[in-house]
Amino acid sequence: MxxxxxxxxxxxxxxxxxxxxxxxxxxxxxxxxxxxxxxxxxxxxxxxxxxxxxxxxxxxxxxxEYSLVAVPMFVFMASLLDRSGIARDLFNGMRILAGRLPGGVAVQTLVVAFFLAAMSGIIGGEIVLLGILALPQMLRLGYDRNISIGVVCAGGSLGTMMPPSIVLIIYGLMASVSIADLFTAAITPATILMLSYVAYVLFRCIRNPDLGPPLPAQEAHMAGREKLQALKSIILPALIAFLVLGTIYGGIASVTEAASMGVAGVVAGTALRRELTGRLLHESVVQTIxxxxxxxxxxxxxxxxxxxxxxMGGNRFVSSTILGIDAAPIVIIMVMMLILMVLGMFLDWIGIAMLTLPIFVPIVQELGYDPIWFGILFCLNMQVSFLSPPFGPAAFYLKGVAPPGITLKHIFGSVAPFIILQLIVLSLVLFYPQVAMWILE
Known part of the structure; x- marks a missing residue:
C-alpha cells in the first residue's frame, strides 16, 4: 500500500x-x-x-554490468595522457602540418584533438590540455579570438563522438547493443565532423588571412632533423590509438580488453619516456576514482x-504519448532529438543518457529503426550539449585555463558557428542513416 x-x-x-x-x-x-x-x-x-x-x-x-569495467580503464588512460608529455609532444610535432598555411595552427589543433579523442575518449581533460597548449599559441600568433576559442572547444569535444568514446560505451550499456558496432558506426560521422571544422577554419582564414596568420618563416621552417623528431612524436600516439581501436575492429579484443591494453600501452609509453613516477600514477588514479x-x-x-x-507504468505512458503523435516516424525521432537538446542545456550527458535511453530506445526499435543509428544521433546530440549555453561543460572547462580577459560570454559566442556545423552533421546522419551505417553492411 x-x-x-x-x-x-x-x-x-x-x-x-x-x-x-x-x-x-x-x-x-x-x-x-x-x-x-x-x-x-x-x-x-x-x-x-x-x-x-x-x-x-x-x-x-x-x-x-560488465561493460562498465571499460570506463575506469579509459578514464585512467586519459588521466595518464593528460599528465605525461605525450599529448604536448604530439601537438608540437604536428607543427609539420601548420607550415605557412593560413589557419594552419588551428587545423593542427583539430587534428591533434582528433588523435587525442581516438586515444582516450574523454572530453574534459582534452579541452583543458588544448586550452593550455594551443589557445595561447594561436592568440600569440594573432589568430582571431573567436576562431581560436571555438577550435579548442569544438575539437576538444570530439571525444564524445570518436571511439573509444565513453558516451558510446554508456549508450551501448543502456541500449543493450554491441559497443564494437557503435564504435564502427561512429567513425565516419566523427571524421566528417572534424573535417567540417577544418573546412570552416580554412574557408574563413583563406578568405581573410588576418583571422589566422600563417606561421612566421622562422617558425614554419623545419630542418630535416626537426622533421624526423616531429614524426617520432606522432608514432607513440598513433600506436596507442591502433592498440585500442585496431584490436577491437580486428576482433582480437573486446572493448573492455582493449581498454586494458590501452592503459598498458600508455603506461609503457610513459615509462619509455622516463615520465612514469609515483606522483603521476597517484594523481591519475585519484582523478579516475x-x-x-x-x-x-x-x-x-x-x-x-x-x-x-x-x-509505475511510465514507460507505457511515454511510449503511447510519443507513438500517438500523428506524424511520420522520422518526425518522432526529431521530437526525441529536440527533447535531448533541451535537456542538454541543463543536465550532464550521463544523467540524460540514464534518464532518457531506457524509455527512448524501445520506442526507436518499435518504430523500426536501428538502435545503433540512434546511438550515433544521441552522441552527436551530446556534442551539441557540450557547447550549448547556459551550462555547456566545454565552456567551463576552457574558462578554467583560458588567459585573463576571456569570459564565458566570449566562449559561448565563439562556439556558435561550430554548434551550427554539429547540427548540420546531425541532420545529415538523421536523414541519411547510411552515412553512419554503411560500414556495418
Whole structure:
C-alpha cells in the first residue's frame, strides 16, 4: 500500500516527478542525489514501505554490468595522457602540418584533438590540455579570438563522438547493443565532423588571412632533423590509438580488453619516456576514482528512478504519448532529438543518457529503426550539449585555463558557428542513416 502518490495517476505523477527533479536541481544538489531522492519518495509513496527491494535490485543490476569495467580503464588512460608529455609532444610535432598555411595552427589543433579523442575518449581533460597548449599559441600568433576559442572547444569535444568514446560505451550499456558496432558506426560521422571544422577554419582564414596568420618563416621552417623528431612524436600516439581501436575492429579484443591494453600501452609509453613516477600514477588514479565515482553515483540514481518510473507504468505512458503523435516516424525521432537538446542545456550527458535511453530506445526499435543509428544521433546530440549555453561543460572547462580577459560570454559566442556545423552533421546522419551505417553492411 502506497502513501497516496499512486492516486495521482501516471500522467499527473509524471509531471510531479519531472517537476520535482528540476526544482531540486535549482537548489544546487548534485543530479545523483536528486534522482535518488525522487526515486525513494516515489517508490515508498507509490508502492509502500515494502518496495525497498525494487531499489536494491536496480542498483545491483547497474553496478554489476560488465561493460562498465571499460570506463575506469579509459578514464585512467586519459588521466595518464593528460599528465605525461605525450599529448604536448604530439601537438608540437604536428607543427609539420601548420607550415605557412593560413589557419594552419588551428587545423593542427583539430587534428591533434582528433588523435587525442581516438586515444582516450574523454572530453574534459582534452579541452583543458588544448586550452593550455594551443589557445595561447594561436592568440600569440594573432589568430582571431573567436576562431581560436571555438577550435579548442569544438575539437576538444570530439571525444564524445570518436571511439573509444565513453558516451558510446554508456549508450551501448543502456541500449543493450554491441559497443564494437557503435564504435564502427561512429567513425565516419566523427571524421566528417572534424573535417567540417577544418573546412570552416580554412574557408574563413583563406578568405581573410588576418583571422589566422600563417606561421612566421622562422617558425614554419623545419630542418630535416626537426622533421624526423616531429614524426617520432606522432608514432607513440598513433600506436596507442591502433592498440585500442585496431584490436577491437580486428576482433582480437573486446572493448573492455582493449581498454586494458590501452592503459598498458600508455603506461609503457610513459615509462619509455622516463615520465612514469609515483606522483603521476597517484594523481591519475585519484582523478579516475573521482570521475568514475561521479558516473556510478549518477548511474545508480538514474537507474533507480527509471526503474521505479517504469514500474509505475511510465514507460507505457511515454511510449503511447510519443507513438500517438500523428506524424511520420522520422518526425518522432526529431521530437526525441529536440527533447535531448533541451535537456542538454541543463543536465550532464550521463544523467540524460540514464534518464532518457531506457524509455527512448524501445520506442526507436518499435518504430523500426536501428538502435545503433540512434546511438550515433544521441552522441552527436551530446556534442551539441557540450557547447550549448547556459551550462555547456566545454565552456567551463576552457574558462578554467583560458588567459585573463576571456569570459564565458566570449566562449559561448565563439562556439556558435561550430554548434551550427554539429547540427548540420546531425541532420545529415538523421536523414541519411547510411552515412553512419554503411560500414556495418
Amino acid at each position: 502506497g502513501f497516496g502518490l499512486d492516486a495521482l495517476g501516471i500522467e499527473l505523477g509524471t509531471y510531479v516527478l519531472v517537476g520535482s527533479i528540476f526544482l531540486l536541481l535549482l537548489t544546487g544538489l548534485p543530479l545523483a542525489f536528486v534522482t535518488g531522492l525522487v526515486a525513494l519518495v516515489f517508490t515508498f509513496g507509490w508502492f509502500g514501505p515494502n518496495a525497498l527491494p525494487l531499489i536494491t535490485s536496480r542498483i545491483y543490476g547497474f553496478i554489476t 573521482n570521475t568514475c565515482g561521479m558516473i556510478v553515483w549518477i548511474g545508480i540514481g538514474a537507474a533507480t528512478l527509471v526503474g521505479v518510473y517504469n514500474l
